[in-house]
Amino acid sequence: MNTVSSPPAPLASAPQAVAAEPLLTLQGVHTHIGAYHILHGVDLSVPHGQVTLLLGRNGAGKTTTLRTIMGLWKASSGALRFDGHLLSALSTPQIAQLGIAYVPENMGIFADLTVKENLLLAARRARTAAQIDSARLQWIFSLFPAVEKFWNHPAGKLSGGQKQMLAVARAIVEPRRLLIVDEPSKGLAPAIVNNMIDAFAQLKASGVTLLLVEQNLAFARRLGDTVAVMDNGRVVHAGAMAAFSADAELQQRLLGLSI
Known part of the structure; x- marks a missing residue:
């Protein structure tokens, strides 16, 4: 198991909720895609x-x-x-x-951009890589060393596992x-x-x-x-x-x- 640094705190504006309470609930959700009825009353907590x-x-x-x-x-x-x-x-x-962040099955990374550029696009509060929260970025590097190792490499050249790490890193580059x-x-x-x-x-x-x-x-x-x-x-x-x-x-x- 990897030894990692303590993660940065979550969003400061997020209210503290009781652990037993659901953060997300779906009640009787139906979804149609064109003529196809895919979800038939999903209940999820x-x-x-x-x-x-x-x-x-x-x-x-x-x-x-x-x-x-x-x-x-x-x-x-x-x-x-x-x-x-x-x-x-x-x-x-x-x-x-x-x-809420979503990592789709296809990972959604930009193959022609570097690892750094992929993270920068997801960091909405930063215009340059230097403006990405440094403590959070170091935490991400501790979770996924490949993100730091291939920082300036095209994302499309990464292995499947490295792409998945990058996809999750993109999702959490902001709290x-x-x-x-x-x-x-x-x-x-x-x-x-x-x-x-x-x-x-x-x-x-x-x-x-x-x-x-x-x-x-x-x-x-x-x-x-x-x-x-x-x-x-x-x-x-x-x-x-x-x-x-x-x-x-x-x-x-x-x-x-x-x-």
């Missing part, structure tokens, strides 16, 4: 300060749920609330300004209250997966709430506090990750495999 894993077979609606939260696809009906804010009334930039990541361990070598788990644990310790879509159940078990399982556009199970990890029959029934 993401507790403040915890790591929530969203699991499910391919096509269950996990990515659509994340994109609906971010306003990239608009909910047809239902309510999405983040710390009292009704997300369906906001645009994607406005949702991001609440302190965030909620980090949403789609398939963070997909295609990564075990050593890189361990590094990613360490980084997410540090983010949680700093007060960041995490919502992760994941197919790697071993990854989910090591990191998750709570779990929600989707099937056919609905959440069909929600509860503590520890209990889900211990129930092989439930895993087999819901996912077709076990941890």
Whole structure:
């Protein structure tokens, strides 16, 4: 496990919430994409300060749920609330300004730009790399040494694991209250997966709430506090990750495999 420096504090303006209270809730959320009805009344609760894993077979609606939260696809009906804010009334930039960051499955980095330029684009308060918060940048370097090592290299030349590190680094270059990541361990070598788990644990310790879509159940078990399982556009199970990890029959029934 990597030894990292203490993370910078989260947003100073963020109110302190009771740990048991959900930071994000979805109630009866339906989403249509063209003629296709993808989400069929999703109910989801993401507790403040915890790591929530969203699991499910391919096509269950996990990515659509994340994109609906971010306003990239608009909910047809239902309510999405983040710390009292009704997300369906906001645009994607406005949702991001609440302190929510999203790392899509394709990572969303700019291949022709350097690692430094990718981070600078995400640091809205900085016009030059020198204006990025130095303590926060050093913390990111401690989480992801490859970001510092390849600082002036084109992002497109990085390995898959290094690109994923850069994508997460971009998402947290400014303080965030909620980090949403789609398939963070997909295609990564075990050593890189361990590094990613360490980084997410540090983010949680700093007060960041995490919502992760994941197919790697071993990854989910090591990191998750709570779990929600989707099937056919609905959440069909929600509860503590520890209990889900211990129930092989439930895993087999819901996912077709076990941890």
